[in-house]
Amino acid sequence: MTNDTTRIALITGASRGLGRSMAIALARKGVDVIGTYHSNTEEAAAVTATVEALGRKAAMLQLDTGDAASFPAFAERLQQALADGWERSHIDYLVNNAGIGVHASFAETTEDDFDRLMNIHLKGVFFLTQRLLPQIADGGRIVNLSSGLTRFSLPGYAAYAAMKGAVEVLSRYLAKELGPRGIAVNTIAPGAIETDFDGGAVRDNRQINDFISSVTALGRVGQPDDIGPAVASLLTEDNRWITAQRIEVSGGMFV
Template sequence: MSSTKIALVTGGNRGLGKDMALQLAHKGHNVIITYHQNRELAIQTVAELEQLKVKSVALHLNLSDVKSIPAFIVTLKDTLHSNFNATHFDYLINNAGMGATVPFEEVTEALFDEFLNVHFKSVYFLTQHCIPILNNGGCVINISSGTTRYCNPGYSVYSSMKGAVEVFTRYVAKELGHKGIRANVVAPGPVETDFNHAAIRSNPLMKERLASLSPLGRVGVAEDIGSVVAFLCSDEARWINGQRIEVSGGINI
């Protein structure tokens, strides 16, 4: 595919998002990543992407503040014009998120609202605001979780929001199909990254338990996920639409 394609990966400075950005760059796509707090890490990721001979830019985006999205869109439009000589982009990957393991009985309204804003409300309205500058024939990929299919104690809020995102994705596919825009969900299983305070990486017993639940006998790594996202942004995946694709190694099958 042409290197003129442009992808926007939220939370693309680290973890799963970084690997998604790298895999898209390997396919020749230019990549805009967003970050919330770690600007230095975002700059490092941009440098890694540019080593792959693509254009890349990092933009700040705080998804806990839904009201900041219109201003972000203005910045995005300016960036497309100044850095890519473009008015539109092609692939929106809603990846950014936050993690916490909190028993249902201990969830506060404040925590609920924060997860609602980051994992669902901002995904909904960022997508809505991006559609006017998303090329016809492009695609939206929303990142969900294996825990919408099976239950992991302490994930009641996180997984409920991801469940909402999965329903939303089907509506995006239905309502934007006339523009040739596809929408799909990628739902990772347990992945060893720094997500949720590196819960899996820093807890060998948890890692061993989760690995034992998979027929393949291990937890995932970031590289297991990014390649699937990049595939869904390719012509080879042009007939995949409105689907939830779980990338979990068959955990709890």
């Protein structure tokens, strides 16, 4: 039986990239992890094994964060996972990380592109958080993922950045409305990171990589492990008095 001092984090999109880094960083800080994955069961199992190797409990649940109609059933599966693995009914932390990238000029962005981005990055975040409110412990934390692209503009990301800008506004409202329950809500805004996001362009295209390095104060492109520990740190008691904030983790892009 898990004691009441154990902390449990739910991270969407935890099977790879930034979400994987967050899961590992939280495990290293003594936090148990429930992650979601979209379709790759092997990657999900690998994250579970890594977290467990660090001495923490882990579970991975399938979820399409762009399908709000699936959220009630997911909440039930989460409740069962908590009961089976922890003999508890609440999580302490929710990290809305799952996302996709669409690179298209404003003129060429299709309605389907727009809807996919909205369903995952805005509608999904809004209604998944709403659905899980009864399962988030009083005094808990929520972290929503935004992007450096809400502060600076690069052609091709108008729709994506618009969704992330909306998430930043939503986060402030959540901080205000959930404050009476002692729940802190913040936004982490990564800069360009070497992942498979947007087809791995930042990681695999040398020209793009060199350009980002040239406009970043710390002189390089970000790595997933620049983000995961930052999220884990924000969820610790050391940062309990931080809420309603946008925290950019970009190495100083375009400063």
